[in-house]
Amino acid sequence: xxxxxxxxDELMLRTIEFxxxxxxxxxxLARDGRDALQKVDEYEPDLIISDVMMPYLSGLEIVAAVKxxxxxxxxxxxGMGHEDMVLEAFRLGADDYLTKPFSPSELSVRxxxxxxxxxx
Amino acid sequence: xxxxxxxxxxxxxxxxxxxxxxxxxxxxxxxxxxxxIRNYMRKNSFTDYGLLxxxxxxxxxxxxxxxxxxxANITENVRSLLSINYTNLExxxxxxxxxxxxxxKLIEVYDLYKADFFINSQIETKEVNGVYKSRKEVYKxxxxxxxxxxxxxxxxxxxxxxxxxxYIVCIDVDCILEQDAIxxxxxxxxxxxxKRVIATGxxxxxxxxxxxxxxxxxxxxxxxxxxxxxxxLEYIRAFLLGRMAWSRLNxxxxxxxxxxxxxxxxxxxxGGYNHKTVGEDMELVVRMRRYMQEKGIAHKVSFIPDPLCWxxxxxxxxxxxxxxxxxxxxxxxxxxxxxxxxLNPKYGVLxxxxxxxxxxxxxxxxxxxxxxxxxxxxxxxxxxxxWSFFFSLLLFIFSFGFLYSVFAILMEVLTYNQYKTNxxxxxxxxxxxxxxxIFHPFVVWSAVKGNIDLLRxxxxxxxxxxxxxxxEKAQQ
Amino acid sequence: xxxxxxxxxxxxALAICLIIFLSFYLFIRKIWRKEYGNWDRxxxxxxxxxxxxxxxxxxxxxxxxxxxxxQANLKNRRFYNRFVKKIIAAKRNVSGQYGxxxxxxxxxxxxxxxxxxxxxSHKWHxxxxxxxxxxxxxxxxxxxxxxxxxxxxxALVRVEAQIAVLNLIGAEGLRFLDITSYxxxxxxxxxxxxxxxxxxxxxxxxxxxxxxxxNSSVIVFALKLARNYRRYELYANIVSCxxxxxxxxxxxxxxxxxxxxxxxxxxxxxxxFDGETYENQIAIMDAIAVIGDVQNVSTLFSYxxxxxxxxxxxxxxxxxxxxxxxxxxxxxxxxxKTYPLTDMIPxxxxxxxx
Numbered sequence: 001x002x003x004x005x006x007x008x009d010e011l012m013l014r015t016i017e018f019x020x021x022x023x024x025x026x027x028x029l030a031r032d033g034r035d036a037l038q039k040v041d042e043y044e045p046d047l048i049i050s051d052v053m054m055p056y057l058s059g060l061e062i063v064a065a066v067k068x069x070x071x072x073x074x075x076x077x078x079g080m081g082h083e084d085m086v087l088e089a090f091r092l093g094a095d096d097y098l099t100k101p102f103s104p105s106e107l108s109v110r111x112x113x114x115x116x117x118x119x120x
Numbered sequence: 121x122x123x124x125x126x127x128x129x130x131x132x133x134x135x136x137x138x139x140x141x142x143x144x145x146x147x148x149x150x151x152x153x154x155x156x157i158r159n160y161m162r163k164n165s166f167t168d169y170g171l172l173x174x175x176x177x178x179x180x181x182x183x184x185x186x187x188x189x190x191x192a193n194i195t196e197n198v199r200s201l202l203s204i205n206y207t208n209l210e211x212x213x214x215x216x217x218x219x220x221x222x223x224x225k226l227i228e229v230y231d232l233y234k235a236d237f238f239i240n241s242q243i244e245t246k247e248v249n250g251v252y253k254s255r256k257e258v259y260k261x262x263x264x265x266x267x268x269x270x271x272x273x274x275x276x277x278x279x280x281x282x283x284x285x286x287y288i289v290c291i292d293v294d295c296i297l298e299q300d301a302i303x304x305x306x307x308x309x310x311x312x313x314x315k316r317v318i319a320t321g322x323x324x325x326x327x328x329x330x331x332x333x334x335x336x337x338x339x340x341x342x343x344x345x346x347x348x349x350x351x352x353l354e355y356i357r358a359f360l361l362g363r364m365a366w367s368r369l370n371x372x373x374x375x376x377x378x379x380x381x382x383x384x385x386x387x388x389x390x391g392g393y394n395h396k397t398v399g400e401d402m403e404l405v406v407r408m409r410r411y412m413q414e415k416g417i418a419h420k421v422s423f424i425p426d427p428l429c430w431x432x433x434x435x436x437x438x439x440x441x442x443x444x445x446x447x448x449x450x451x452x453x454x455x456x457x458x459x460x461x462x463l464n465p466k467y468g469v470l471x472x473x474x475x476x477x478x479x480x481x482x483x484x485x486x487x488x489x490x491x492x493x494x495x496x497x498x499x500x501x502x503x504x505x506x507w508s509f510f511f512s513l514l515l516f517i518f519s520f521g522f523l524y525s526v527f528a529i530l531m532e533v534l535t536y537n538q539y540k541t542n543x544x545x546x547x548x549x550x551x552x553x554x555x556x557x558i559f560h561p562f563v564v565w566s567a568v569k570g571n572i573d574l575l576r577x578x579x580x581x582x583x584x585x586x587x588x589x590x591x592e593k594a595q596q
Numbered sequence: 597x598x599x600x601x602x603x604x605x606x607x608x609a610l611a612i613c614l615i616i617f618l619s620f621y622l623f624i625r626k627i628w629r630k631e632y633g634n635w636d637r638x639x640x641x642x643x644x645x646x647x648x649x650x651x652x653x654x655x656x657x658x659x660x661x662x663x664x665x666x667q668a669n670l671k672n673r674r675f676y677n678r679f680v681k682k683i684i685a686a687k688r689n690v691s692g693q694y695g696x697x698x699x700x701x702x703x704x705x706x707x708x709x710x711x712x713x714x715x716x717s718h719k720w721h722x723x724x725x726x727x728x729x730x731x732x733x734x735x736x737x738x739x740x741x742x743x744x745x746x747x748x749x750x751a752l753v754r755v756e757a758q759i760a761v762l763n764l765i766g767a768e769g770l771r772f773l774d775i776t777s778y779x780x781x782x783x784x785x786x787x788x789x790x791x792x793x794x795x796x797x798x799x800x801x802x803x804x805x806x807x808x809x810x811n812s813s814v815i816v817f818a819l820k821l822a823r824n825y826r827r828y829e830l831y832a833n834i835v836s837c838x839x840x841x842x843x844x845x846x847x848x849x850x851x852x853x854x855x856x857x858x859x860x861x862x863x864x865x866x867x868x869f870d871g872e873t874y875e876n877q878i879a880i881m882d883a884i885a886v887i888g889d890v891q892n893v894s895t896l897f898s899y900x901x902x903x904x905x906x907x908x909x910x911x912x913x914x915x916x917x918x919x920x921x922x923x924x925x926x927x928x929x930x931x932x933k934t935y936p937l938t939d940m941i942p943x944x945x946x947x948x949x950x
Binding site: 053055057058060061064078079084085091092 | 170174176203205207257258299
C-alpha cells in the first residue's frame with residue numbers, strides 16, 4: 001500500500017516511516033499541511049496518516065480538503081486532550097484515529113485493516 | 121550676570137540635564153527589559169503550547185478584527201485567523217461600513233447567512249445592520265458583523281457587544297498571528313493569583329517584504345525599503361528594550377493598537393473604547409488601569425516578548441507622517457483625559473512613574489528636541505555659543521542613539537534572531553546610522569505637527585492605503 | 597565639553613565593539629546551524645534505533661549500541677540540551693515497550709546522574725529542567741526527592757514537580773493537594789489536568805478531603821476533577837461548595853453541577869440565586885439551561901424582570917432549554933412581545949434546533 005505520512009515532528013515521522021516500511025508499505029513523507037496536500041495530488045496514496053496539529057494547514061483542513069473529492073481513508077494522530085479536534089475530524093470524514101502516546105505496533109495493526117479493504 | 125547669559129546657561133544646562141535623564145532612563149529600562157526577557161524565555165521552554173491549545177479548559181477568547189475597505193485581502197486574512205490552533209475561539213470580523221466589496225466577498229467565500237442574533241449592547245455603538253454566520257461546519261467559529269461606519273473604536277465596541285467569551289483579542293484584520301499567539305496571550309490571565317491581569321500585549325513585528333501566502337507567514341525577511349526597515353529597528357528597540365521593563369514595573373500604559381488581549385468584563389465596566397480620541401488603544405488601557413486603581417483592586421498589565429503578530433508598516437513618508445501625527449494626538453488626548461493621575465500618589469506606579477515618564481519623555485521629547493535645536497542654531501549664529509559645542513552635542517546624542525540601536529540589534533540576535541544573515545546585520549547597522557539623519561527628524565516634525573493639529577482640533581484618522589503584503593510566490 | 601567629546605568617542609567605540617561581536621556571533625550561529633542539522637540526524641537515528649530495539653526477553657537491561665562520537669558529543673552542553681529535548685518529546689509520543697526502550701537509553705547514557713546533579717543546582721530553571729527530565733523518563737526511584745519540591749516557593753519548580761509526580765506514580769501523586777500551601781493557578785490546573793488525561797484509568801482517592809480543603813484553589817481543582825471523571829458520588833460535597841465564602845469556588849461548583857446533577861439540581865441552584873453575585877447568577881441560569889429538568893418553568897419567569905439585558909437573555913435561555921414546554925410558555929407570556937425578548941427569542945429558537 002502506498003501511505004502518505006504527514007507529521008511535523010521529524011523523529012515521529014521517521015519512526016512511523018520505519019514501522020510502515022518494515023511492514024512492506026511504500027511511504028511518502030510530508031512535513032506540513034501544504035506539503036501533504038501537494039503530495040496527495042502528486043502521488044495519490046492509498047492511505048493518509050496525518051497529525052492533527054501541523055503548521056500551515058491543520059490536520060482538519062487536510063481531512064476536509066481530501067474528502068472533498070476523494071475517498072482515500074485518513075487516520076489522524078492526536079495528542080491526548082484533543083477530543084474536540086478528534087470529533088471534528090470524524091465529522092469531516094476521518095476514518096480512524098490514534099492518540100499519543102501511541103504504540104507503533106498498534107498503528108501497524110490498524111493500518112493492516114485498511115490494506116485489506118484496499119485490496120478488495 | 122546678564123539675563124542673556126543666564127537664559128543661555130539655563131537653556132543649555134536644562135537641555136543637557138533633560139538629555140542625560142532621558143538617556144539614563146533608556147539605559148535603565150534596557151537592562152530591566154533584558155532580565156525580564158531572559159526570565160520569560162527560561163520559563164517558556166517548559167510549556168508545550170501546542171498541546172494546551174486544544175484543551176477545553178483553556179479560557180474562551182474572541183478575536184475582534186474591525187475591517188474597513190480591506191476587500192483586497194480580507195478573505196485571506198480571515199482564513200489565516202480561522203486556522204489558528206485554539207479550541208474555545210470565536211473570530212469576529214466587524215465590517216465598519218466598508219464602501220468596497222469586503223462583505224460580499226466574505227459572504228461568498230465563507231457561505232454566510234444572516235443569522236438571528238441578539239446583541240447585548242452593553243456599550244453604545246452605531247447601528248448594526250446584521251450578524252452573519254457560516255453554513256459550513258468548518259467555519260463555525262466565524263462571525264461577521266456588518267455595521268454603519270463609526271471608526272475603529274466603535275467597531276471594536278460592537279465586537280465586544282457581540283462576543284460571548286471572557287477575553288477579547290483586538291487586532292487589525294491584516295495582522296498575521298503566530299500559531300501559539302492566542303494561548304501565549306491568554307496565559308498571563310490564568311497565572312496571577314494576587315493581581316488580576318486585565319490586559320496583555322505582545323510584540324508586533326514588521327511584515328514588509330516577508331513571504332506571505334494565503335494569510336500565512338512563510339519566511340521572515342528584513343524589509344527591503346528603507347522606511348519599513350527603520351521602523352523594524354524602532355519596533356525592536358521599543359519592544360525588546362522598553363515594554364518588558366514597564367511590564368516588570370507594572371507600569372505599562374500602552375499595548376499596541378494592532379494587537380492586544382483584554383479581560384472583557386473590565387472593558388465593559390469601563391465603558392469600552394472611546395471613539396472620541398484617535399489614540400483609543402492607549403486610552404483604553406489607561407482608563408482600565410485607572411478604574412482598577414480607583415477601586416483599589418490589585419491588577420497588572422502583562423507583556424509577552426515573543427513575536428506574536430506581524431503587520432504591515434507604512435512605506436511612504438506621507439502615510440508614515442499621518443500615522444505618527446495620529447499617535448502624537450492620541451498620546452496627548454490620553455494624557456489630557458487622565459491628567460488627574462499626574463504625580464498623584466493615589467495612582468501608585470501609574471501616577472508617580474508611568475504618567476510622568478510619558479509626559480516628559482514621550483510627549484515633550486519631540487518638542488524639546490525641535491525647539492532645542494532651533495534655539496541652539498540661533499545661539500550659534502549669534503555667536504553666543506560655539507558651533508563646535510553645538511556639533512559636539514549633536515554628535516553626542518547621535519552616538520548614544522547609534523549605540524542604543526546597536527544594543528537593541530544585539531538583543532534581538534541573542535533572543536529571537538529573526539534576521540540571521542550578516543547581510544541583514546549590515547543593513548540594520550546602516551539603517552541605525554542613517555536613522556538620526558533621515559527618519560528621526562521626520563518623526564519629530566510629524567509629532568510637532570501633531571501638536572499643532574491638535575491645537576487646531578483636527579479629528580480624523582486619515583486613510584491608511586493598503587499596499588497589500590508583498591506576495592512573493594514561495595519556491596515550488 | 598571635553599567630557600562630551602570623551603563620552604561620544606566612548607559610545608562610538610563601544611558600538612563598534614558590539615558590531616564586531618555581533619558579526620562574529622552571527623557567523624558562529626551559522627556554523628552551529630549546520631552542526632544542528634548533522635546532530636539532529638544523528639540523534640534521530642539513535643532514538644529510532646532505541647525505540648525499535650527488541651532484545652529477547654532476558655529481563656536484563658539491553659545495551660543499545662551508541663557510537664563513541666555520540667558519547668563525546670554528549671559532553672557538549674548544546675548537544676546535551678538538544679538531545680534531552682528530543683528524547684523527552686519522543687518519550688511523550690510513544691508508549692509501552694517503545695517508551696521503556698527510551699528510558700533505558702537515557703539511563704545507559706548516564707543522563708539520570710546528570711539530571712540529579714542539576715537538581716542540586718541553586719538556579720530554579722535548572723532544577724525544574726532536571727525534575728521534568730526525571731518525571732518524563734519515569735524514574736520512580738527519585739520520587740521521594742522530587743516529591744519534596746511539590747511545595748516549593750518557586751512556582752516553576754513547584755508545578756514541574758507536581759507534574760513529574762503525576763508522571764511517576766499516576767493519580768496517586770495528587771496527594772500533594774493535601775498539604776500544598778500555595779495557590780494552584782488556573783494555568784497550573786490546566787497543565788495538571790492535561791497530564792492526568794494521559795494516564796489511563798486514573799484512580800482518584802481522597803477527593804472529599806480536597807473538596808473541603810482550606811486552600812480554595814485546591815477546591816476548584818477538585819471540582820474540575822470531579823467533573824472530568826464523573827464522580828457522581830461526590831454530589832453532596834459539590835453542593836456544599838455552593839456555600840463557600842469565595843465566589844469563584846461557588847462558580848466552579850455551579851459549573852460542575854452542569855455535569856453532575858440529579859433531579860432537583862435546578863431547584864437547588866435557583867434557591868441560591870438571590871444571595872449570589874451577578875456573575876454567579878448568570879452562571880446559575882446558564883447551568884439551568886444545560887441541566888434542564890425544571891419542574892416548574894413559571895418560577896423562572898419572575899427573573900425576566902431583571903434590569904440587565906444579559907440577565908434577561910440568560911433567564912430566557914434557561915426557560916427555553918429548561919424544560920420541554922419552556923419555549924411555548926415563553927411565547928404565551930405577554931413579555932415575549934416586548935423588546936428585548938422579541939430579538940432574543942429567534943436566536944434561542946435556532947439554538948434548540950442544534
